[in-house]
Amino acid sequence: ETGVTQTPRHLVMGMTNKKSLKCEQHLGHNAMYWYKQSAKKPLELMFVYSLEERVENNSVPSRFSPECPNSSHLFLHLHTLQPEDSALYLCASSQEEGPGGATDTQYFGPGTRLTVL
Amino acid sequence: GQNIDQPTEMTATEGAIVQINCTYQTSGFNGLFWYQQHAGEAPTFLSYNVLDGLEEKGRFSSFLSRSKGYSYLLLKELQMKDSASYLCAVPIYNQGGKLIFGQGTELSVKP
Numbered sequence: 120e121t122g123v124t125q126t127p128r129h130l131v132m133g134m135t136n137k138k139s140l141k142c143e144q145h146l147g148h149n150a151m152y153w154y155k156q157s158a159k160k161p162l163e164l165m166f167v168y169s170l171e172e173r174v175e176n177n178s179v180p181s182r183f184s185p186e187c188p189n190s191s192h193l194f195l196h197l198h199t200l201q202p203e204d205s206a207l208y209l210c211a212s213s214q215e216e217g218p219g220g221a222t223d224t225q226y227f228g229p230g231t232r233l234t235v236l
Numbered sequence: 237g238q239n240i241d242q243p244t245e246m247t248a249t250e251g252a253i254v255q256i257n258c259t260y261q262t263s264g265f266n267g268l269f270w271y272q273q274h275a276g277e278a279p280t281f282l283s284y285n286v287l288d289g290l291e292e293k294g295r296f297s298s299f300l301s302r303s304k305g306y307s308y309l310l311l312k313e314l315q316m317k318d319s320a321s322y323l324c325a326v327p328i329y330n331q332g333g334k335l336i337f338g339q340g341t342e343l344s345v346k347p
Contacts, residue, residue: 123278150333152333159244159339160339161240161336161337161338161339161340162279162323162325162335162337164334164335164336167333167334169333175334209278209279213333215333223333224269224281224284225269225281225333225335226281227271227278227279227280228278229277229278230276230277230278232276
């Protein structure tokens with residue numbers, strides 16, 4: 120596998136279900152990101168992990184819970200979601216120098232298309 | 237605050253040239269990215285500009301004017317496969333990899 124992979128590619132869940140999205144990067148990067156992409160809206164940054172520490176949660180509802188066990192893996196745990204949470208969830212990774220450093224290119228995974236019924 | 241504006245939709249003809257504009261307002265500046273996203277697929281990196289001027293990369297070129305808060309993506313010799321959404325993104329100054337994205341410009345290339 121190369122680049123950034125995400126599983127599952129499609130997920131349909133009820134509002135009472137608990138599920139997890141998985142992301143894996145094979146690029147040796149030190150930062151990983153979760154984005155939400157809704158129709159006709161800009162990509163919204165949800166969470167940032169740099170060197171496995173969460174550095175931003177951007178006021179995301181607590182029904183979304185990220186986990187970063189190591190620099191190559193990122194999870195997004197979902198529980199009691201709402202229909203308006205239906206969207207494409209994208210994972211990305213980059214090699215960051217830290218605050219004040221240059222911004223490196225982010226490489227995206229193919230996304231998980233989530234539908235909440 | 238930070239704000240990015242780009243047109244929602246554009247249509248062009250195969251073989252033609254199209255220019256997709258992006259204006260931004262940021263406190264501080266650390267470069268500007270362009271990504272291409274085909275329907276149902278991941279955004280893929282096209283270009284990164286941090287200095288003023290035009291950078292050419294094959295059929296695609298990207299221009300930046302920092303004084304005007306303005307960038308454009310120029311696509312030449314359009315092909316049907318260029319039909320996609322083009323995303324303009326700006327890093328939040330001094331906050332590492334956090335990007336703010338525009339809503340994307342949906343380009344349709346017609347025969």
